[in-house]
Each structure stands twice: as C-alpha cells, then as structure tokens.
Amino acid sequence: MPTSEFLLLASAHFLALASPGPDFLLLVRNSLRHGRRNGIGASLGIALANGLYITLALAGFSLLQQSPALLMTMKWAASIYLAWLGWLFMQASLKPPVLADGPAVLRRHAGFAAGMGAGFLSAILNPKNGIFYFGLFTLMVGVQTGAELKLLYGLWMFAAVFMWDAALVCAISQRRAMAWLAGSLPMIERGAGLLLMVAAAGLALARV
Template sequence: MGLSLQQFVMVAGAHLLALLSPGPDFFLVARSALLRGWRKTGAVCFGIACANGVFIALAVGGFAALHRHGLAFALVQAAGCAYLFYLGVLMLRHARAASIEAHVQDGSPATQTGAWHTRFAMGFASAILNPKNALFYASLFALLAARDAPFGAQIVYGVWMFAAVFGWDLLVAMGIGHPSVVARFTRHSATIERTTGAVLLAIGASVLTMLAREWL
C-alpha cells in the first residue's frame, strides 16, 4: 500500500491544525452541546463528519471541481452565506430563556426521533456548504497525488480524517456539554442563542463581502 509514516504525520498534522481553527461548525456544536447536552449533539457531529466525508471521497476520486476563482466555488460560497444568514436570523428570532436541563433530560421518543434527523441535517448542511472544507481536501489530496501517494494510502488518510472530524467535534461537545458546564449556563440559553446567531451572521457577512469584491 506504500503507507509512509512521515507522510501520515504530515497529513494528520495539517488536518489537526484545520480542525483547531474555529468556524461555523464549531459554533453549531458548542451551541447544541450547551442547549441539549453532548449526547444529542452527537447527531450534529456525525452530520459534520459525513459532509467532510463527501469532500474527502470527491478529492480521493479526483473530482475536486471547486476552484477558488471558479463559478462553482462562488455558488457554493453564496449558498453557504445564505445558510449562515438563515441560521443566524433563526437563532436571534427564537432566542429565549429556556431550561437547558429540560432539553437534556427530555426522553420522549417523538422528540428523540425527529430531533436526531434535524440535528444531523443541520450539521451536514453547515459543513457541506462551507467552501473552505472543499478547498482544504482538494488541495491536500492534490498534493498527495503530486507526491505519488498510492490510492490505498489516500483511502487510509481519508478514513482517518473522517474519524478525526467526528472524534474532535464529539470531544468538543463532551467538554462543553458536561453536566456541570450545562448547569452553569442554564440561565443564559437566550444569550447563547443570540451570540451564536450573531457570530454566524458575522461569518456569513465577511465571506459575502469578499465574494462581492471578487466578482463585482
């Protein structure tokens, strides 16, 4: 398979640095963990990981069609901005001082079944509409291809990165969604909602500004 330990360390290190850079996905995970606890946030984390898996599969398969100055990339950026604006406005409009512990302890089957799909979809949409994810994996696997990394090794790297995304986001959720942390923020759920909404709006506005400067 030609798996090089030195190359694996390079790939894993670059991916770790990318994970440590906070973006929309991080704020969604943090918000969900504080409002619902880390167990229910697992669906958001899995959605984010699956979206990353799509980009990884496309990059490994050589279908990285998104280029920084291409129309497809601009359209993905615009769609991502629209989604961030939608989430931000939604959180600002519906922010209220609800009991976080009630959300965490809610065990009704209907809530668990419907909410899991909603949380998964939110995480998946956030990550799949983030053009930075597409660029990162396209650039990384293009570099690996240029260095003649075997296809089998690239698959191993891809599986590792999928697991790393899911594991890292779940670790963040577990840390933020710990019962003691959740209890501390119980009375501030409205502030958490408004802050997250404002951050998502700010990120969307900054990306939209750069997009307008480039194309207008």
C-alpha cells in the same frame, strides 16, 4: 507508511479542525439547547459532509474549482444558510434556557436526525471545506503515495472529524458543564448568532 507525510497531513488537518468556526458554534449551541443525542447527530452530519469532500479530493479533481457557477451558487447558499442560522440563534436566545434535561417534547423535535441534517448542511455548504481538502492532498501528499494509502488518510480524517466533534459534544453535555453554562446560554446564542451573521456577510463579499 511514510510516517512524516502522515504526521504532517494529520497535524495540518487537526489545526483546521480545532479552529472555531460555524460547525463549532452549531455543536455548542445544539448540545446545550437540544442535548447530547442531537449533538452527536450533528457531529456525524459534519463528518459525512467532510467525507464527501475528502472523496472528491481523493478522486484527483476539484469539482468546485472546475465549475465556477457551482462554486458561486454554493457561496450564496452558504451565506444565506449562515445568516438564517444566526437569526435562529438570536431568536433562541430570547427563550428560556431549556437544556438537555428539560422537557421531553424539546428532545423529540430536535433529536439525532435533526442534528445530523443541521450538521451536514453546515459543513457541505462551506465551499472552503472542499478547497481545503483538495489543497491538503495536493500540497502534502506525494505523487508516489499509493491509492490505498491515500484512502487510509481519508478514512483517518473522516474519523478524526467525528471523534473530535463527538468528544466536544460529550464534554459540553456533562451535567456540571451544562449547569455552569445554563445561565450563559442566551449570551452564548446571541454571540454565536452575531458571529454567524458576520461570517455570512464576509462569505457573501469574499472572492472564492
């Protein structure tokens, strides 16, 4: 295995992964509001969406770049989704901060499947994810690298996304962390909602 190539690829991917974005805000809010099970589901949904983009990148073409109409549709869909998500966050901030150890009815209505769906939508509706992975493989993986090795790179990145996000969820959902954040949850949701709305406006106005 060309170690230097893998380290370069993994480092660039980790820097992007560690940068806060809509997925990060979703994980933090869902973990606090709906608990660990929902947060782990969201982590898997985000990883699956990233895995789909990785698969497209490994196939050697960019579906998004080949179809301007699809890219524009995804851009507007993502803008609307982010704005809607921001509105939900703002609305939730007006409610009492019921956390993971609160009423069981809350956990039933926002369990693993709901989290996975929200995470998948958050990641798949971001066209920049597809462009990022396509650029990553184009710029950092040599033409001499075999298909098997590229597949290993892809599997590593899929696993890294899930493990990083799941670790974040597990850290946030610890009782001490949740107790410390309980009083700040409405402020966190208002701030996250505002950031998501700003991101929605920025994406709608941006050229992609």
